[in-house]
Amino acid sequence: MRHHLRFFNLWLKKPGQLGAIFPSSKNLAAVVAAEIDPSGEGVVVELGGGTGSVTAALLHRGIPPRDLVVIEREDSLCKIIRERFPHVRVICGDACDLGHLLASEGLDHVKAIVSGLPLLSLPKQVERAIVKQCFNVLPADGFMLQFTYSPRPPMGRAIALELDLEATRSAFVLENLPPASVWIYRRRCVSVLSGHHLRKSA
Numbered sequence: 576m577r578h579h580l581r582f583f584n585l586w587l588k589k590p591g592q593l594g595a596i597f598p599s600s601k602n603l604a605a606v607v608a609a610e611i612d613p614s615g616e617g618v619v620v621e622l623g624g625g626t627g628s629v630t631a632a633l634l635h636r637g638i639p640p641r642d643l644v645v646i647e648r649e650d651s652l653c654k655i656i657r658e659r660f661p662h663v664r665v666i667c668g669d670a671c672d673l674g675h676l677l678a679s680e681g682l683d684h685v686k687a688i689v690s691g692l693p694l695l696s697l698p699k700q701v702e703r704a705i706v707k708q709c710f711n712v713l714p715a716d717g718f719m720l721q722f723t724y725s726p727r728p729p730m731g732r733a734i735a736l737e738l739d740l741e742a743t744r745s746a747f748v749l750e751n752l753p754p755a756s757v758w759i760y761r762r763r764c765v766s767v768l769s770g771h772h773l774r775k776s777a
Contacts, residue, residue, distance in 0.1 A: 599625065599691060602750035603722065604632035606757055607689060610720055610745060613637035617686030620677070620712075621645045622670045622705075627656045629689060630663060644682060646670055671701060673708035685712045688719045694729055703734050710738055710762070719760045724753045730760060739763045 599607075607629055611619055619638050624630055624645035633643055640662035647653045653667040668676045670692060677685070688709050694702045709719050723729035728742050735742060739762060746757040 599628040599722070599755070600748075600751040601628065601632070603748045603755050603757075604628045605635075606746045606748050607720060607722055608632035608636040608638075610757065610759065611636060611638065611687055611689065613639075615686060617684040617714075618642045618644050618682055620673070620685055620688045622673075622688060622690040622709075623647060623692040624656045624665065625652055625691065627659045629691060630656060630660055633689070634660065634663070644677070644680070646673065646676060671704040671708065673705070674712055677712060684714075686714070686717055688713060688717070690719060690721045692721075693723075694721065695723070695725055695727065695731070699731065699733075702731055703737075706730060706734050706738065710740075715762065717761075720757065721760065722755050722757045724751075724755050726756075729756075729758055735760070 611633060613636055619633060619642060621629060621633065621643065624647040627645075630643065630645055634640065640660065641664075643663050645656055645663060645665045646668060647656060647665065648667070648669050650667060653665050656663070656665050664680065666676050666680065670690075677683070690709070692705065694705065697705075706719070710717075713719065721729040728735075728744075730740070730742065734740075740760045741763040743759050743761075744756055745759050748755045748757065
């Protein structure tokens with residue numbers, strides 16, 4: 576409850592920078608974490624760690640603490656996550672600088688990105704910078720998972736078209752305040768090639 580109140584107070588000060596009044600529920604966090612395969616090499620990057628709800632679910636899913644990196648801009652929230660998960664790497668910084676932040680930590684193999692950032696409420700140039708950074712660090716078959724409280728897709732159509740991204744809504748979670756949708760973005764060319772390979776093999 577203490578963390579919820581601190582999150583709410585921060586929302587009052589900066590409503591446009593936080594996606595919701597309260598942190599993600601355990602139900603939403605579990606649905607998000609279920610999309611991530613804990614096996615395989617590479618780190619999982621969480622953008623906008625908040626108070627650590629999704630972080631906890633990713634760890635419970637089986638992501639080793641050494642393979643989980645949380646990027647959070649707010650100093651007070653970074654402190655909360657570090658206190659809760661001392662073995663997880665927490666980087667206090669802006670997702671617009673994702674490539675530089677990861678490189679400064681010697682991290683060059685990202686397998687998935689989980690984002691709770693309110694992309695639709697950010698200025699278009701900021702949204703574009705964040706999404707481009709994400710797909711610059713992801714491998715060809717990597718994906719960006721974005722959860723949103725909006726009924727619309729969580730990424731602007733223009734940036735999705737520019738980067739040739741394919742969006743799939745994988746879940747809708749009513750047990751959250753407010754209800755949330757989980758979307759997965761992948762490079763469209765990879766999906767097309769994968770489908771072509773399957774047809775040839777069949």
